[in-house]
Amino acid sequence: MSGAWLRGWALDCALGADEDACFAAVAAGKPPVSKLRLDNFNEPFALHYYRIDDGADLFDPARLARRLPGVVAAAVDTAGLDARARRALPIFVGSSCFSIGESEARYAAALAHDPDAALAMPCVGFEGIAASVRAAIGSEAPSYTWNTACTSSANALLAAQRMLAAGRFENALVIGAELANLTSLAGFAALQLTADAVRPFAAARAGIVLGEGIGAVVLSATPRGAPPLCLVGGAANCDRYSVSGANPDGNSIAAVLRTALATTGTAAEAIRGIKAHGTGTAMNDAGEARGLAQVFEALPPVCVLKPWIGHTLGACGVNELALFAAALRRGVLPGAPDAGAPDEALAVGPLAADAPAAPGRYLLNQFGFGGTNTVLVLEWAA
């Protein structure tokens, strides 16, 4: 099988700072969501949020520099890469926060000190994450930083998989990072897409709940790891219906699902389960459900992870892959807490309780603003 083997991964999210902590929190059954109040607006607002509980000021711009190295080190150490492999390790980053939080903090401080001289967006460019990781692991290989909204890190994974399959690298480090910033919080609040709880595909779904998370995955052209998990490929397309939502008729999502299956030589009946994008918004869930219905005569088990870690935006591809892979390692497909009654019009009932997972192929869906749809095909090799 040509593809990219998951050689190591790590996740730091609202559930916990490592895999064991995450699954202990899942076992406890209570989503780590809390209420966040933003008073620094003329019209203050509150929203629910899955934050990384590090005790720090949520908007401390140093948080990324404090949290990221540990996640990267855990993934790279687990992968067992030696010094030569680390030097040759390309870095693929998918994010939607980058240095936005630091820009906001510096601009706010400048406004307080001297409003006339204050400069918005003092930090420009997207390279901060890759540059800090490069220094930390000693990589001398290229970096690729993706900014395609909520599919950013999924597209980073897909690009890394393709470059490995094409023989351009032996290994690749793929990072997803999303930490709190005002732009994302206020932007989604302004779009009126936020809700008190995330209930994908439920009749009572009301919107998304944002979250923080940093994930890292080491992919390798060489099989290694238990269980042997391989990113065998996937597909991306562009949905021209709306810049801020998938077509609710499901056609573009069906198209990307079909391409992902066809290009990986996978029959729909061979899919053992689906990690849905499942944002809990009316439009996304309708498009995703109708797209799935067009492709699958009998829908495999569908699991949703955003009720556990929130929507980590551009990082969700890597973060949810890391959590999903960890669940497969435990032999389960995670159920969702507080799932609510399914919307009968959508005919997708995500798992409300853990279900056994079996070797075989799984789909991982991600969809984002700008019409970006990305589907990954993951195999748990027997």
Added chain:
Amino acid sequence: MKAGLLAAGDYFAPLADDAPLPALDAALREVGAGSFRRIDRFVQLALLGAARCARGHNLRPGCGVYIGSSLGPLSSNIRVQETMLGTREWPMPFHFVNTLGSSAGFYIASSFNLSGPSLFVSRRGASLAAVLETALTDLATGVVEQALVGVVEEAPLPLAAQRRRLAVAADMPLAEGSHWLLLGGAGDRATHSVSFSREPDVRRLSVAGACCAGRGLGDAVPAGYMRLDGLPWHDSIEAAWFVARAAEARRNVALLNRDDGGGYLVRLGA
């Protein structure tokens, strides 16, 4: 990696401190790049450059849109921060959506009725190399049959503020640009090609400048000379300008771009 060069086109404008940004509406109408509401300068630039490249060509529906940029949609990010932190108001939804790198690709795909992948990738001064390598990989592996590949950089006004943002000299000339190539696969007839290779040993070469320095290596340059100087935003747009203008003139040239991840060689040839 190599692909057929089907077309090239661009928009480039040096900017003046005491003048507004050039109006783009008429130029966008001229190339039939759609009439979209609520788009920002970055999207306008991307649309104009892509349309100038693709006009007269029948793009296949699965053609991918690949955008590279060092700075991305900067003016919308500035506007959103000024709104939130300067006036303490919530951002307008469309301003927020325009802060995302994927918005420009959406409007290009909409303008040309494309449904292939729409991607945005950045690598400081070597963003052209990053986006070309991505597109060429997708062409080589059959993910797409055609790729519309461009680099877009904007320079928001006032330029004095932009120079502070970029930490460059107060008299540094600034420009905005959008430079594009249309690449095809085996099914397309092309008289010229674009190839890409990584040159890991380039760091051992003596190349003047800082981390992103490079130089034109061509047997002919389209106009002026290459002056990649280690400033990421500047190298990003100038490298793309060089390649797009050379491609439009069907010149045989090479561009060496380098950064902390090594060297990247882009060649145009018959």
